Amino acid sequence: MAYLNENYLKLQAGYLFPEIARRVHEFCEANPQAAKRVIRCGIGDVTEPLPRAAIDAMKRAVDELGKRETFRGYGPEQGYEFLRSTIAQHDYRDRNIDIADDEIFISDGSKCDCGYILDILGDQNKVAIPDPVYPVYVDTNVMAGHTSRVKSDGSYENILYLPCTADNGFVPERPREHVDLIYLCFPNNPTGAVASREQLSSWVEYAREHEALLLFDAAYEAYISQPGVPHSIFEIPGARECAVELRSFSKSGGFTGVRCGFTVMPKTLLAKTESGKKMPLHPLWHRRWSTKANSVSYPVQRGAEALYTPAGGEQVRALIDHYMGNARILRAAAAEAGMTAFGGINAPYIWVKTPDGLTSWQMFDRMLRDLNVVITPGSGFGAQGEGYFRISAFNSRDNAEEVARRLERLC
Numbered sequence: 001m002a003y004l005n006e007n008y009l010k011l012q013a014g015y016l017f018p019e020i021a022r023r024v025h026e027f028c029e030a031n032p033q034a035a036k037r038v039i040r041c042g043i044g045d046v047t048e049p050l051p052r053a054a055i056d057a058m059k060r061a062v063d064e065l066g067k068r069e070t071f072r073g074y075g076p077e078q079g080y081e082f083l084r085s086t087i088a089q090h091d092y093r094d095r096n097i098d099i100a101d102d103e104i105f106i107s108d109g110s111k112c113d114c115g116y117i118l119d120i121l122g123d124q125n126k127v128a129i130p131d132p133v134y135p136v137y138v139d140t141n142v143m144a145g146h147t148s149r150v151k152s153d154g155s156y157e158n159i160l161y162l163p164c165t166a167d168n169g170f171v172p173e174r175p176r177e178h179v180d181l182i183y184l185c186f187p188n189n190p191t192g193a194v195a196s197r198e199q200l201s202s203w204v205e206y207a208r209e210h211e212a213l214l215l216f217d218a219a220y221e222a223y224i225s226q227p228g229v230p231h232s233i234f235e236i237p238g239a240r241e242c243a244v245e246l247r248s249f250s251k252s253g254g255f256t257g258v259r260c261g262f263t264v265m266p267k268t269l270l271a272k273t274e275s276g277k278k279m280p281l282h283p284l285w286h287r288r289w290s291t292k293a294n295s296v297s298y299p300v301q302r303g304a305e306a307l308y309t310p311a312g313g314e315q316v317r318a319l320i321d322h323y324m325g326n327a328r329i330l331r332a333a334a335a336e337a338g339m340t341a342f343g344g345i346n347a348p349y350i351w352v353k354t355p356d357g358l359t360s361w362q363m364f365d366r367m368l369r370d371l372n373v374v375i376t377p378g379s380g381f382g383a384q385g386e387g388y389f390r391i392s393a394f395n396s397r398d399n400a401e402e403v404a405r406r407l408e409r410l411c
Helices: 006-010 016-030 052-065 081-095 110-120 136-143 197-210 282-292 298-306 310-336 360-371 397-410
Strands: 104-107 127-131 159-163 181-185 213-217 243-248 261-264 270-272 278-280 341-343 349-353 388-392
Touching (some): 052 310, 081 104, 081 261, 104 282, 110 243, 110 261, 110 282, 278 282
Antiparallel strands (some): 270 278
């Protein structure tokens, strides 16, 4: 009999969003009339159709695959040059950020890359993760064997949790101790917070002082609206020597079901062996991709490329404006209901303090039972998320306005 990876046994009962889906399913089965009124503002999944530019580009690509003279088989493991060069130019070099085409690695989403990156990093790294934050960061480290037992509050030994609270604007402070690997997510999921240039500069300074690696998740950078807020960690001098950036087309281009993202792995980025020898991570990351994957399908990469055309850019902006319009409606409604709300300005999430001393899951049950609205309990994002819940603005305008009306009942 084969042995299993016992690190999976350390995981909590279920990944947050499947657990939410399970509870919603049970409620709907028991309450068929209420089930017809349920509006889902939990998982951050897009609802609006794909941009026309992406649709047309993917159709043309499929047609190419249907002709012998334009058919393509396996593509480059790192992604096609046409997409990598477009990303490097538009997202970085046009913004005076020095990123080369071959420092871009195309993937099927930043969620996957959050876990894949651990393939090339050692088990002895001391890991620091913000709390609350996207649960994939913690769970993938548990799966990889980087943690010990789970504690009573749901946290794991051997991870340094960086508290993100209203007092620090949900931006973690530098630890006083040494860590090797630090996860940062801005605009933040779930709180919607952003980090200033000064705050990110402080983190880059810490990373360089400690020879640590920053894993910077910028999946929501396209939603930043306030001037002066960095869109990339590489806007900070020195970040090329200490950071990897993860990005996605899921929320900007509506690609949650299409699947495409990318990682920026600078060739100047080093890590060390147990003997202390410093070596570049770029060739190891390339080796990982060439061995374990064949990148993303050709039609999808053509669709992603089309998002950078003038028409595609306008259509992406319209999508973002739609969701951020929802965010303004939902944040205002939460405030009108007497609740303290954060986010919803540079990210499509509203982070709300639970009223009446309710726990996060009690609030989840109350919203589902009384309002037939699905939200995400804050405790699912970490111990510091207890006493909060997240409302996703990814929805139709009609649904957002209806949720706003239902929130009035909580007054």
